[in-house]
Amino acid sequence: MIAQSMYRNGAILTAFALVTTGGVAVVQSMTAERIALQEKQHLMQLLGQVLSADEYDNKLYLDCTSSNAPELGPGSPHIIYRATKAGEPAALLVRHVTPKGYSGNIDILTAVKADGSISGVRVTRHEETPGLGDKVELAKSDWITSFNGLTINADNAKQFAVKKDGGQFDQFTGATITPRAVVASVKQAVEYTQQNFDALFAGKNLCAGDVQ
Template sequence: MIRQAVTRNAVILGLFAIGTAAALALTNQATLARVECNRQQALIGSLAQVMPADHHDNVLLDDRVAVRDPLLGRGGKTVYRARGDGAPSGAVLEATAPDGYGGAINLIVGVDMDGRVLGVRAVPPHNETPGLGDKIERRKSDWILSFNGKSLDNPDPDGWAVKKDGGHFDSFTGATITPRAVVGAVHRALRYFRAHREALFAAPALPHNTETCDG
């Protein structure tokens, strides 16, 4: 009798464990899907800030290519291609400033086909000093907007630096390293785009995720 009871309890515990593991797996899968949807929605919002809707009529997430170049920073990057009526109209480039005060700063840089900046945004998270270096964030400062309309020729190459280094761009009081890093990264991204513009639009697009994120 005792052995039967032990066996029965072991079976019950085993079934309970299996049921719990299955429930956790389902919950985890649902959570991962929601996290991915949230990430995708955040990306769509960020892309819209640097590539205005009146500059394209295609879905940027569906027209992207993977690239790798030291001008954009270490590791692989994604370039989102903008088109109007099927013709190339600009791109959003992922870029990294490796030399921020608190480490690497990830950016997205929107440009038109002439290489003029349509917008730049810092992509969180970053480790820049709160109240100082975090002024690269649009919600903390308008500084990031100072890139709008700029190009490799405006300002000239010497102007692509902070004013403390003899350049065009302001720095932050008590924090020069962070803006210096961002200015350098944006300049390199523009150089990359000028050198690879035709190849970027000739490359086949990456497969896109056909799953949709419904409320």
């Protein structure tokens, strides 16, 4: 009797585990496509914030390469989206990271046009102090738009720093570390992109297999 009871209870537990596992798998299958769609929509929204739609005519999320360049920060490889217009290179949208934020890594997206100018910059993830360092977010401040339209060359490279360091970018009251880190990272990413623009466009397309 005891053996039969143990067998029966074991069978019940096994059946319960199988049903539970199956249910989780079904839910994951049903939600995976929706999650993927939401992630793609969020990505397109971010890309659209740094590069105007009239600057390109391809689907950015279907054309990308990557780079392990140290100038783009830790966590490589870094994805670089390639914008074209009428088949010609128009801009590169570079994901890069600075580890020098006050509270750790700051993830950044920077768009560099074919002429070397900056189309736009957005901080995509950070853990900076609310009310201080979080002003790098567009939702908190328009500071990040200070990069729009700028370029970097031998004549103005030293200006790519916060004012406290002799540059042109405002620092935040009580929070110089965060804007200093972002400016330095953007400068490195832009200079790297300018120097490797053609080579990055020539690289293999890593996004070609994505579902439209």
